[in-house]
Amino acid sequence: MPVWVRRVLVLCTSWPLTACAGRQSVLDPQGLQSDRIRWTLFVFLAVAAIVWIAVVLVLGIGMLRSKRAADRPLDLHDGFEDRSGRVILILGIATTIIVLGLSLVSYAGQRTVFAKDEHALTLKIIGHQWWWEVRYEADSPDQSFVTANEIRIPTGQPVKLELESADVIHSFWVPSLTGKMDLITGQKNELQFTAKNAGIYRGQCAEFCGLQHAHMAFAVIALAPDEFGRWRDHENQSAASPTDPLGKQGEALFRSRGCALCHNISGTLAGGQLGPDLTHIGSRTMIAAGTLPNTPATLGAWISDPQHIKPGNLMPKMPLQSDEMIAILHYLEQLK
Numbered sequence: 451m452p453v454w455v456r457r458v459l460v461l462c463t464s465w466p467l468t469a470c471a472g473r474q475s476v477l478d479p480q481g482l483q484s485d486r487i488r489w490t491l492f493v494f495l496a497v498a499a500i501v502w503i504a505v506v507l508v509l510g511i512g513m514l515r516s517k518r519a520a521d522r523p524l525d526l527h528d529g530f531e532d533r534s535g536r537v538i539l540i541l542g543i544a545t546t547i548i549v550l551g552l553s554l555v556s557y558a559g560q561r562t563v564f565a566k567d568e569h570a571l572t573l574k575i576i577g578h579q580w581w582w583e584v585r586y587e588a589d590s591p592d593q594s595f596v597t598a599n600e601i602r603i604p605t606g607q608p609v610k611l612e613l614e615s616a617d618v619i620h621s622f623w624v625p626s627l628t629g630k631m632d633l634i635t636g637q638k639n640e641l642q643f644t645a646k647n648a649g650i651y652r653g654q655c656a657e658f659c660g661l662q663h664a665h666m667a668f669a670v671i672a673l674a675p676d677e678f679g680r681w682r683d684h685e686n687q688s689a690a691s692p693t694d695p696l697g698k699q700g701e702a703l704f705r706s707r708g709c710a711l712c713h714n715i716s717g718t719l720a721g722g723q724l725g726p727d728l729t730h731i732g733s734r735t736m737i738a739a740g741t742l743p744n745t746p747a748t749l750g751a752w753i754s755d756p757q758h759i760k761p762g763n764l765m766p767k768m769p770l771q772s773d774e775m776i777a778i779l780h781y782l783e784q785l786k
């Protein structure tokens with residue numbers, strides 16, 4: 451085989467490994483639960499590999515061992531039934547032990563993955579076609595707020611998610627932190643996890659939910675507890691009123707051009723519930739459920755034609771003059 455072919459082959463086999471790390475990976479766990487899931491996976495893989503190798507070895511030996519030619523090859527020799535009976539019995543016992551052992555491993559893993567902690571920080575996540583509503587609900591309503599597509603959590607503290615759906619079935623999956631859980635209309639599912647390290651972890655809807663299912667991503671941003679506390683205090687505040695004329699014009703246009711029918715901005719008259727809450731849109735990292743980074747250019751592109759960026763999504767293309775567009779954009783960017 452020419453050297454270059456071998457080099458290409460080595461390169462190809464190493465490609466899949468590049469997927470084993472980073473912000474969305476089962477094999478690079480960053481949470482207590484995902485750690486346990488990976489461990490369970492490796493135990494299953496190891497046992498399955500050992501069994502497979504043993505079977506192939508026995509098969510190979512059987513094929514290679516030459517058998518002396520006999521007059522009547524189908525006749526069983528003495529003791530054959532005894533011996534094969536014993537082999538079958540031993541293998542049957544081994545199979546039972548392996549299956550029971552793996553069940554125990556799986557059960558032990560579930561105790562970590564589905565453990566409930568009463569002092570967990572509780573959030574409500576509502577799946578919509580095709581974005582995520584994230585509700586921080588404290589005991590007092592003035593400490594509660596709503597955001598979208600971005601879930602900030604403190605590290606080292608259990609987080610409990612109450613999962614619901616506004617329309618069809620979605621599935622919440624952050625591979626780096628824990629396993630999947632479905633969001634189902636009229637049912638409240640729960641998922642708990644604890645992030646070990648600060649970082650940004652990508653999540654994705656894992657249940658086909660319509661046209662833009664693939665563009666229904668989100669980010670879990672794990673912050674040090676004090677940083678999380680500061681973010682939470684800030685997020686609790688209503689949107690700041692614009693002081694400059696362009697910002698004021700933007701705020702008025704946001705209402706008069708219909709945006710307020712679908713979007714809520716706390717502390718203003720905009721109270722729509724059909725689309726993501728925009729109270730602090732200026733401080734989010736992505737827009738349109740992880741489809742684009744949040745920059746003035748992408749925000750402008752989104753508002754001028756959301757159907758071009760995410761065809762079929764539930765925000766219609768709004769007829770706006772370019773000066774109106776500039777004012778609305780200017781206003782939204784102030785909503786940090």
Ligand code: HEC
Nearest residue numbers: 580581598708709712725726737738739753763764765768
């Ligand atoms: C009919 C309801 C509706 C109207 C009217 C509407 N939107 Fe939306 N908007 C949505 C929905 C639904 C989404 C989420 C789309 C998605 O990601 O799938 C959205 C997303 C957005 C986002 C991105 C938010 C995020 O966090 O990803 C911005 C910004 C936005 N809209 C601004 C506006 C502005 C400005 C107007 C007025 C010109 C407007 N919207 C009018 C429903 C609406």
Ligand SMILES: [Cu+2]
Nearest residue numbers: 620655659666
């Ligand atoms: Cu979905």
